[in-house]
Amino acid sequence: xxxxxxxxxxxxxxxxxxxxxxxxxxxxxxxxxxxxxxxLQALPTxxxxxxxxxxxxxxxxxxxxxxxxxxxxxxxxxxxxxxAAPVKPQSWWRKLLAADWASSLLPxxxxxxxxxxxxxxxxxxxxxxxxxxxxxxxxVTRGGQVDKGIVTHPDTQAGEQNGITDEVRQNPQxxxxxxxxxxxxxxxxxxxxxxxxxxxxYPNYRP
Amino acid sequence: xxxxxxxxxxxxxxxxxxxxxxxxxxxxxxNLLGDRLLRYIRRSxxxxxxxxxxxxxxxxxxxxxxxxxxxxxxxxxxxxxxAIAKHQAIDDYxxxxxxxxxxxxxxxxLEDDDQPALADHDADPAKQFEALEDExxxxxxxxxxxxxxxxxxxxxxxxxxxxxxxxSLKAIAQHMQEKDETVKSHLRYAKNKLKRVLVExxxxxxxxxxx
Numbered sequence: 001x002x003x004x005x006x007x008x009x010x011x012x013x014x015x016x017x018x019x020x021x022x023x024x025x026x027x028x029x030x031x032x033x034x035x036x037x038x039x040l041q042a043l044p045t046x047x048x049x050x051x052x053x054x055x056x057x058x059x060x061x062x063x064x065x066x067x068x069x070x071x072x073x074x075x076x077x078x079x080x081x082x083x084a085a086p087v088k089p090q091s092w093w094r095k096l097l098a099a100d101w102a103s104s105l106l107p108x109x110x111x112x113x114x115x116x117x118x119x120x121x122x123x124x125x126x127x128x129x130x131x132x133x134x135x136x137x138x139x140v141t142r143g144g145q146v147d148k149g150i151v152t153h154p155d156t157q158a159g160e161q162n163g164i165t166d167e168v169r170q171n172p173q174x175x176x177x178x179x180x181x182x183x184x185x186x187x188x189x190x191x192x193x194x195x196x197x198x199x200x201x202y203p204n205y206r207p
Numbered sequence: 208x209x210x211x212x213x214x215x216x217x218x219x220x221x222x223x224x225x226x227x228x229x230x231x232x233x234x235x236x237x238n239l240l241g242d243r244l245l246r247y248i249r250r251s252x253x254x255x256x257x258x259x260x261x262x263x264x265x266x267x268x269x270x271x272x273x274x275x276x277x278x279x280x281x282x283x284x285x286x287x288x289x290a291i292a293k294h295q296a297i298d299d300y301x302x303x304x305x306x307x308x309x310x311x312x313x314x315x316x317l318e319d320d321d322q323p324a325l326a327d328h329d330a331d332p333a334k335q336f337e338a339l340e341d342e343x344x345x346x347x348x349x350x351x352x353x354x355x356x357x358x359x360x361x362x363x364x365x366x367x368x369x370x371x372x373x374x375s376l377k378a379i380a381q382h383m384q385e386k387d388e389t390v391k392s393h394l395r396y397a398k399n400k401l402k403r404v405l406v407e408x409x410x411x412x413x414x415x416x417x418x
Contacts, residue, residue: 015402022352023371024252028293032353033250039365047382055372057249064241068261072237072268077226077275 033058162190172202211283214239218284226275241268243285244292253296263299267292344409351408355401366393367401 026032037058040048048059064072164178175198182191198205218240224232244264254260270291279287356364362383369379380390 015398018405019352019398019401020371022349023368025349026353026356027251029353030247030289032356033247035357035364036368037250039361039368042361042365043382044384047384050382052372052374054252054255055369057246062242062246062249062257064237064245064261064264068265069237069241072241072265073230073233075269075272077228077272 162187162194164194169201172198172205173207175201176207211285215284218288219279222271222279222284237268240285240288244268244288247289248292248296251293251296253300259299263292263295266295266299270295347408348405351404352401355404359397359400363393363397366390367397370394 027036040051040055040058043051048056051059162178162182164175164182168174168178175194179191179194179198182194218236221232221236221239225236241264244267245260248254248260248263249257254263267288271288356367359367362385365383366379369382370376374382376387376390376394380387383390385393
Protein backbone atom coordinates (compact mmCIF):
# COMPACT_ATOMS: atom_id res chain seq x y z
CA UNK A 1 0.00 0.00 0.00
CA UNK A 2 1.44 3.33 -1.07
CA UNK A 3 0.46 6.51 0.70
CA UNK A 4 1.33 9.85 -0.71
CA UNK A 5 2.26 12.29 2.00
CA UNK A 6 1.28 15.25 -0.20
CA UNK A 7 -2.28 13.97 -0.58
CA UNK A 8 -3.69 13.56 2.91
CA UNK A 9 -6.04 10.72 3.50
CA UNK A 10 -9.61 11.17 4.60
CA UNK A 11 -10.06 11.20 8.33
CA UNK A 12 -12.14 8.09 8.73
CA UNK A 13 -13.84 7.25 12.00
CA UNK A 14 -12.29 3.82 12.35
CA UNK A 15 -8.78 5.20 12.20
CA UNK A 16 -9.71 8.01 14.59
CA UNK A 17 -11.05 5.47 17.07
CA UNK A 18 -7.95 3.38 16.74
CA UNK A 19 -5.76 6.40 17.36
CA UNK A 20 -7.80 7.33 20.43
CA UNK A 21 -7.41 3.81 21.78
CA UNK A 22 -3.67 3.80 21.09
CA UNK A 23 -3.37 7.19 22.76
CA UNK A 24 -5.16 5.96 25.90
CA UNK A 25 -3.00 2.85 26.04
CA UNK A 26 0.15 4.87 25.46
CA UNK A 27 -0.78 7.04 28.42
CA UNK A 28 0.05 4.05 30.62
CA UNK A 29 3.68 4.69 29.66
CA UNK A 30 5.35 7.33 31.78
CA UNK A 31 7.61 8.50 28.96
CA UNK A 32 4.61 9.15 26.76
CA UNK A 33 2.99 11.01 29.66
CA UNK A 34 6.09 13.20 29.89
CA UNK A 35 5.86 13.98 26.19
CA UNK A 36 2.18 14.98 26.48
CA UNK A 37 3.09 17.07 29.49
CA UNK A 38 5.78 18.93 27.56
CA UNK A 39 3.37 19.61 24.69
CA LEU A 40 0.69 20.94 27.00
CA GLN A 41 3.16 23.00 28.99
CA ALA A 42 4.28 24.60 25.74
CA LEU A 43 0.82 26.16 25.43
CA PRO A 44 0.45 29.72 26.72
CA THR A 45 -0.10 29.96 30.49
CA UNK A 46 -3.59 31.45 30.22
CA UNK A 47 -4.59 28.61 27.89
CA UNK A 48 -3.22 26.02 30.30
CA UNK A 49 -5.61 27.27 32.95
CA UNK A 50 -8.55 26.65 30.57
CA UNK A 51 -7.67 23.02 29.96
CA UNK A 52 -10.06 20.31 31.12
CA UNK A 53 -9.31 18.66 34.52
CA UNK A 54 -8.02 15.52 32.77
CA UNK A 55 -5.33 17.60 31.05
CA UNK A 56 -4.69 19.85 34.04
CA UNK A 57 -2.91 16.93 35.73
CA UNK A 58 -0.26 17.11 33.02
CA UNK A 59 0.62 20.74 33.62
CA UNK A 60 0.45 20.56 37.41
CA UNK A 61 2.84 18.73 39.70
CA UNK A 62 0.39 17.04 42.05
CA UNK A 63 1.60 15.55 45.29
CA UNK A 64 0.08 13.19 47.79
CA UNK A 65 -1.81 14.75 50.66
CA UNK A 66 -0.18 14.73 54.09
CA UNK A 67 -2.92 12.42 55.38
CA UNK A 68 -2.25 9.87 52.64
CA UNK A 69 1.48 10.00 53.35
CA UNK A 70 0.81 9.48 57.04
CA UNK A 71 -1.39 6.48 56.27
CA UNK A 72 1.33 5.02 54.06
CA UNK A 73 3.96 5.55 56.73
CA UNK A 74 1.75 3.71 59.20
CA UNK A 75 2.03 0.57 57.10
CA UNK A 76 4.77 -1.58 58.54
CA UNK A 77 6.57 -4.36 56.68
CA UNK A 78 5.50 -7.85 57.80
CA UNK A 79 8.93 -8.56 59.26
CA UNK A 80 8.63 -5.49 61.53
CA UNK A 81 5.15 -6.15 62.80
CA UNK A 82 5.09 -6.73 66.55
CA UNK A 83 5.62 -10.37 67.37
CA ALA A 84 5.34 -12.23 70.65
CA ALA A 85 8.56 -11.85 72.62
CA PRO A 86 10.53 -15.09 72.99
CA VAL A 87 9.59 -16.76 76.26
CA LYS A 88 12.53 -17.05 78.63
CA PRO A 89 12.41 -20.23 80.67
CA GLN A 90 11.46 -19.48 84.25
CA SER A 91 13.69 -20.51 87.08
CA TRP A 92 12.34 -23.24 89.39
CA TRP A 93 11.90 -20.90 92.35
CA ARG A 94 9.91 -18.46 90.25
CA LYS A 95 7.65 -21.32 89.18
CA LEU A 96 7.24 -22.29 92.81
CA LEU A 97 6.25 -18.74 93.78
CA ALA A 98 3.89 -18.33 90.87
CA ALA A 99 0.15 -18.39 91.51
CA ASP A 100 -0.30 -21.40 89.24
CA TRP A 101 2.75 -23.24 90.41
CA ALA A 102 0.97 -26.56 90.77
CA SER A 103 -0.04 -26.68 87.11
CA SER A 104 3.55 -26.31 85.96
CA LEU A 105 5.08 -28.58 88.57
CA LEU A 106 2.65 -31.48 88.50
CA PRO A 107 3.48 -34.08 85.88
CA UNK A 108 1.07 -35.07 83.21
CA UNK A 109 -1.37 -37.95 83.58
CA UNK A 110 0.75 -40.19 81.37
CA UNK A 111 3.34 -40.19 84.12
CA UNK A 112 1.31 -39.55 87.26
CA UNK A 113 -1.19 -42.42 86.88
CA UNK A 114 1.43 -45.22 86.53
CA UNK A 115 3.51 -43.52 89.23
CA UNK A 116 0.55 -43.47 91.62
CA UNK A 117 -0.12 -47.16 90.97
CA UNK A 118 3.52 -48.02 91.61
CA UNK A 119 3.50 -45.99 94.81
CA UNK A 120 0.36 -47.79 95.94
CA UNK A 121 1.97 -51.17 95.34
CA UNK A 122 5.12 -50.05 97.16
CA UNK A 123 3.44 -48.70 100.28
CA UNK A 124 0.54 -51.11 100.44
CA UNK A 125 2.20 -54.45 99.71
CA UNK A 126 5.99 -54.41 99.59
CA UNK A 127 6.82 -52.24 102.60
CA UNK A 128 4.52 -54.01 105.12
CA UNK A 129 5.99 -57.31 103.96
CA UNK A 130 9.63 -56.29 104.06
CA UNK A 131 9.73 -53.96 107.06
CA UNK A 132 9.30 -56.54 109.88
CA UNK A 133 12.22 -58.54 108.57
CA UNK A 134 14.37 -55.41 108.43
CA UNK A 135 13.84 -54.60 112.17
CA UNK A 136 17.18 -54.60 113.95
CA UNK A 137 17.59 -56.40 117.25
CA UNK A 138 17.98 -54.14 120.23
CA UNK A 139 21.21 -54.40 122.19
CA VAL A 140 21.62 -53.43 125.78
CA THR A 141 24.95 -53.08 127.45
CA ARG A 142 25.64 -54.21 130.92
CA GLY A 143 26.29 -51.96 133.87
CA GLY A 144 24.22 -49.12 132.61
CA GLN A 145 26.96 -47.95 130.26
CA VAL A 146 25.66 -47.15 126.85
CA ASP A 147 27.75 -48.27 123.98
CA LYS A 148 27.38 -45.48 121.44
CA GLY A 149 28.02 -47.81 118.55
CA ILE A 150 25.06 -49.99 119.47
CA VAL A 151 21.44 -48.98 119.47
CA THR A 152 19.97 -49.48 122.89
CA HIS A 153 16.44 -49.19 124.16
CA PRO A 154 15.92 -46.49 126.79
CA ASP A 155 13.48 -48.63 128.72
CA THR A 156 16.07 -51.37 128.89
CA GLN A 157 18.49 -48.92 130.49
CA ALA A 158 15.85 -48.12 132.99
CA GLY A 159 15.41 -51.85 133.65
CA GLU A 160 19.04 -52.22 134.64
CA GLN A 161 18.59 -49.55 137.20
CA ASN A 162 15.62 -51.47 138.49
CA GLY A 163 17.77 -54.50 139.17
CA ILE A 164 16.49 -56.60 136.28
CA THR A 165 19.32 -58.13 134.34
CA ASP A 166 19.56 -59.04 130.73
CA GLU A 167 19.33 -62.70 131.52
CA VAL A 168 16.03 -62.16 133.30
CA ARG A 169 14.68 -60.29 130.29
CA GLN A 170 15.50 -63.21 128.02
CA ASN A 171 12.83 -65.19 129.83
CA PRO A 172 9.41 -63.56 129.77
CA GLN A 173 8.16 -65.42 132.79
CA UNK A 174 11.14 -64.34 134.86
CA UNK A 175 10.78 -60.78 133.58
CA UNK A 176 7.09 -60.71 134.58
CA UNK A 177 8.03 -62.13 137.98
CA UNK A 178 10.66 -59.39 138.42
CA UNK A 179 8.06 -56.74 137.49
CA UNK A 180 5.67 -58.24 140.06
CA UNK A 181 8.47 -58.03 142.65
CA UNK A 182 8.97 -54.35 141.85
CA UNK A 183 5.23 -53.78 142.40
CA UNK A 184 5.40 -55.53 145.69
CA UNK A 185 8.28 -53.32 146.70
CA UNK A 186 6.11 -50.30 145.87
CA UNK A 187 8.21 -49.22 142.89
CA UNK A 188 5.15 -48.57 140.76
CA UNK A 189 6.81 -46.19 138.29
CA UNK A 190 9.69 -48.61 137.68
CA UNK A 191 7.31 -51.53 137.36
CA UNK A 192 5.20 -49.58 134.79
CA UNK A 193 8.30 -48.73 132.73
CA UNK A 194 9.43 -52.36 132.80
CA UNK A 195 5.95 -53.48 131.77
CA UNK A 196 5.98 -51.14 128.79
CA UNK A 197 9.39 -52.49 127.81
CA UNK A 198 8.07 -56.04 128.20
CA UNK A 199 5.07 -55.29 125.95
CA UNK A 200 7.38 -53.88 123.34
CA UNK A 201 9.62 -56.92 123.52
CA TYR A 202 6.81 -59.46 123.64
CA PRO A 203 3.76 -57.72 122.13
CA ASN A 204 1.43 -60.72 122.06
CA TYR A 205 2.72 -62.67 124.99
CA ARG A 206 0.29 -65.17 126.56
CA PRO A 207 1.52 -67.02 129.65
CA UNK B 208 13.12 14.46 34.40
CA UNK B 209 14.13 11.21 36.02
CA UNK B 210 17.54 9.69 35.50
CA UNK B 211 16.16 6.19 35.49
CA UNK B 212 19.23 4.17 36.44
CA UNK B 213 20.30 6.38 39.33
CA UNK B 214 16.79 6.96 40.62
CA UNK B 215 15.93 3.29 40.33
CA UNK B 216 19.01 2.29 42.31
CA UNK B 217 17.98 4.82 44.93
CA UNK B 218 14.43 3.42 45.07
CA UNK B 219 15.74 -0.10 45.39
CA UNK B 220 18.12 0.85 48.19
CA UNK B 221 15.45 2.78 50.06
CA UNK B 222 13.00 -0.09 49.66
CA UNK B 223 15.48 -2.58 51.06
CA UNK B 224 16.20 -0.31 54.01
CA UNK B 225 12.49 0.25 54.54
CA UNK B 226 11.88 -3.50 54.57
CA UNK B 227 14.56 -3.82 57.24
CA UNK B 228 12.60 -1.36 59.38
CA UNK B 229 14.42 1.90 58.63
CA UNK B 230 11.75 4.53 59.29
CA UNK B 231 13.78 7.31 57.72
CA UNK B 232 14.01 5.32 54.49
CA UNK B 233 10.25 4.80 54.50
CA UNK B 234 9.67 8.56 54.78
CA UNK B 235 12.04 9.23 51.92
CA UNK B 236 10.55 6.48 49.78
CA UNK B 237 6.98 7.65 50.40
CA ASN B 238 7.96 11.19 49.42
CA LEU B 239 9.77 10.13 46.26
CA LEU B 240 7.77 7.16 45.06
CA GLY B 241 4.35 8.25 46.36
CA ASP B 242 4.26 11.55 44.49
CA ARG B 243 5.62 10.03 41.30
CA LEU B 244 3.11 7.17 41.45
CA LEU B 245 0.29 9.61 42.03
CA ARG B 246 1.25 11.65 38.98
CA TYR B 247 1.62 8.49 36.92
CA ILE B 248 -1.80 7.24 37.95
CA ARG B 249 -3.44 10.62 37.45
CA ARG B 250 -1.88 11.09 34.00
CA SER B 251 -2.85 7.63 32.87
CA UNK B 252 -6.40 9.06 32.96
CA UNK B 253 -7.85 5.95 34.60
CA UNK B 254 -9.32 7.85 37.53
CA UNK B 255 -11.44 10.95 37.32
CA UNK B 256 -10.87 12.05 40.89
CA UNK B 257 -7.76 12.86 42.86
CA UNK B 258 -9.03 10.87 45.87
CA UNK B 259 -9.47 7.69 43.85
CA UNK B 260 -5.95 8.02 42.45
CA UNK B 261 -4.64 8.60 45.96
CA UNK B 262 -6.39 5.44 47.16
CA UNK B 263 -4.79 3.55 44.28
CA UNK B 264 -1.35 4.79 45.34
CA UNK B 265 -2.03 3.69 48.91
CA UNK B 266 -3.13 0.24 47.77
CA UNK B 267 -0.03 0.00 45.61
CA UNK B 268 2.10 0.93 48.60
CA UNK B 269 0.33 -1.68 50.72
CA UNK B 270 1.21 -4.33 48.14
CA UNK B 271 4.82 -3.16 48.09
CA UNK B 272 4.87 -3.43 51.89
CA UNK B 273 3.52 -6.97 51.70
CA UNK B 274 6.17 -7.79 49.11
CA UNK B 275 8.98 -6.98 51.54
CA UNK B 276 11.54 -9.72 51.83
CA UNK B 277 10.84 -11.16 48.40
CA UNK B 278 13.25 -10.49 45.53
CA UNK B 279 12.11 -7.86 43.03
CA UNK B 280 12.43 -9.71 39.73
CA UNK B 281 11.89 -6.73 37.44
CA UNK B 282 15.01 -5.04 36.19
CA UNK B 283 13.54 -1.68 37.17
CA UNK B 284 12.03 -1.07 40.59
CA UNK B 285 9.97 1.78 39.19
CA UNK B 286 8.65 -0.55 36.47
CA UNK B 287 7.73 -3.03 39.18
CA UNK B 288 5.88 -0.39 41.19
CA UNK B 289 4.20 0.90 38.02
CA ALA B 290 3.02 -2.59 37.13
CA ILE B 291 1.46 -3.00 40.58
CA ALA B 292 -0.19 0.42 40.31
CA LYS B 293 -1.49 -0.34 36.84
CA HIS B 294 -2.98 -3.65 37.92
CA GLN B 295 -4.50 -1.99 40.95
CA ALA B 296 -6.01 0.70 38.74
CA ILE B 297 -7.39 -1.89 36.32
CA ASP B 298 -8.86 -3.90 39.21
CA ASP B 299 -10.46 -0.74 40.58
CA TYR B 300 -11.80 0.15 37.17
CA UNK B 301 -13.33 -3.28 36.72
CA UNK B 302 -14.80 -3.29 40.20
CA UNK B 303 -16.23 0.15 39.58
CA UNK B 304 -17.64 -0.92 36.23
CA UNK B 305 -19.28 -3.98 37.74
CA UNK B 306 -20.73 -1.84 40.49
CA UNK B 307 -22.13 0.79 38.16
CA UNK B 308 -22.95 -1.61 35.31
CA UNK B 309 -22.08 1.25 33.02
CA UNK B 310 -18.57 1.11 31.61
CA UNK B 311 -16.89 4.44 31.24
CA UNK B 312 -16.42 5.80 27.78
CA UNK B 313 -13.04 5.48 26.18
CA UNK B 314 -11.70 3.07 28.78
CA UNK B 315 -11.94 -0.04 26.66
CA UNK B 316 -8.16 -0.10 26.38
CA LEU B 317 -7.95 -1.21 30.00
CA GLU B 318 -10.07 -4.26 29.28
CA ASP B 319 -7.77 -5.17 26.40
CA ASP B 320 -4.55 -4.24 28.11
CA ASP B 321 -4.57 -6.76 30.90
CA GLN B 322 -6.65 -9.50 29.36
CA PRO B 323 -4.75 -12.75 29.17
CA ALA B 324 -5.85 -13.49 25.63
CA LEU B 325 -4.56 -17.04 25.94
CA ALA B 326 -6.88 -17.93 28.76
CA ASP B 327 -9.85 -18.78 26.54
CA HIS B 328 -7.82 -20.81 24.08
CA ASP B 329 -5.67 -22.89 26.37
CA ALA B 330 -6.66 -26.14 24.77
CA ASP B 331 -6.10 -25.08 21.16
CA PRO B 332 -2.47 -24.44 20.11
CA ALA B 333 -3.54 -22.80 16.84
CA LYS B 334 -5.67 -20.27 18.70
CA GLN B 335 -2.89 -19.77 21.19
CA PHE B 336 -0.58 -18.91 18.35
CA GLU B 337 -3.14 -16.50 16.91
CA ALA B 338 -3.58 -14.83 20.29
CA LEU B 339 0.18 -14.49 20.64
CA GLU B 340 0.39 -12.94 17.19
CA ASP B 341 -2.43 -10.53 18.01
CA GLU B 342 -0.72 -9.57 21.23
CA UNK B 343 2.59 -9.00 19.47
CA UNK B 344 0.93 -7.02 16.71
CA UNK B 345 -0.91 -4.75 19.14
CA UNK B 346 2.31 -4.19 21.09
CA UNK B 347 4.14 -3.44 17.86
CA UNK B 348 1.44 -0.99 16.77
CA UNK B 349 1.54 0.73 20.15
CA UNK B 350 5.30 1.05 19.97
CA UNK B 351 5.11 2.41 16.43
CA UNK B 352 2.41 4.86 17.47
CA UNK B 353 4.53 6.20 20.34
CA UNK B 354 7.58 6.56 18.11
CA UNK B 355 5.61 8.24 15.37
CA UNK B 356 3.99 10.71 17.77
CA UNK B 357 7.40 11.50 19.26
CA UNK B 358 8.71 12.18 15.75
CA UNK B 359 5.95 14.66 14.83
CA UNK B 360 6.65 18.39 14.76
CA UNK B 361 5.61 20.08 18.01
CA UNK B 362 2.55 21.95 16.67
CA UNK B 363 1.23 18.86 14.93
CA UNK B 364 1.75 16.84 18.08
CA UNK B 365 0.01 19.44 20.21
CA UNK B 366 -2.99 19.51 17.89
CA UNK B 367 -3.17 15.73 17.75
CA UNK B 368 -2.81 15.37 21.53
CA UNK B 369 -5.63 17.80 22.17
CA UNK B 370 -7.85 16.10 19.63
CA UNK B 371 -7.14 12.64 21.05
CA UNK B 372 -7.88 14.05 24.50
CA UNK B 373 -11.34 14.93 23.24
CA UNK B 374 -11.14 18.62 22.33
CA SER B 375 -13.13 19.92 19.35
CA LEU B 376 -11.44 21.57 16.37
CA LYS B 377 -12.60 24.97 17.52
CA ALA B 378 -11.30 24.43 21.08
CA ILE B 379 -7.96 23.22 19.74
CA ALA B 380 -7.66 26.30 17.52
CA GLN B 381 -8.54 28.47 20.48
CA HIS B 382 -6.01 26.80 22.77
CA MET B 383 -3.28 26.85 20.15
CA GLN B 384 -4.20 30.38 19.15
CA GLU B 385 -4.26 29.40 15.48
CA LYS B 386 -6.82 29.43 12.71
CA ASP B 387 -9.14 26.47 12.25
CA GLU B 388 -7.67 25.71 8.85
CA THR B 389 -4.13 25.63 10.25
CA VAL B 390 -5.16 23.20 12.97
CA LYS B 391 -6.93 21.04 10.38
CA SER B 392 -3.74 21.00 8.39
CA HIS B 393 -1.67 20.04 11.42
CA LEU B 394 -4.05 17.20 12.18
CA ARG B 395 -4.21 15.98 8.61
CA TYR B 396 -0.44 15.78 8.28
CA ALA B 397 -0.02 14.21 11.68
CA LYS B 398 -2.62 11.53 11.00
CA ASN B 399 -1.22 10.78 7.60
CA LYS B 400 2.15 10.16 9.07
CA LEU B 401 0.73 7.99 11.83
CA LYS B 402 -1.31 6.00 9.37
CA ARG B 403 1.71 5.40 7.20
CA VAL B 404 3.81 4.32 10.14
CA LEU B 405 1.14 1.98 11.47
CA VAL B 406 0.57 0.40 8.07
CA GLU B 407 4.30 -0.11 7.66
CA UNK B 408 4.46 -1.66 11.10
CA UNK B 409 1.68 -4.09 10.18
CA UNK B 410 3.37 -4.98 6.90
CA UNK B 411 6.67 -5.48 8.67
CA UNK B 412 5.05 -7.83 11.13
CA UNK B 413 3.36 -9.71 8.32
CA UNK B 414 6.73 -10.19 6.65
CA UNK B 415 8.19 -11.49 9.89
CA UNK B 416 5.32 -13.95 10.31
CA UNK B 417 5.60 -15.13 6.71
CA UNK B 418 9.34 -15.59 7.07
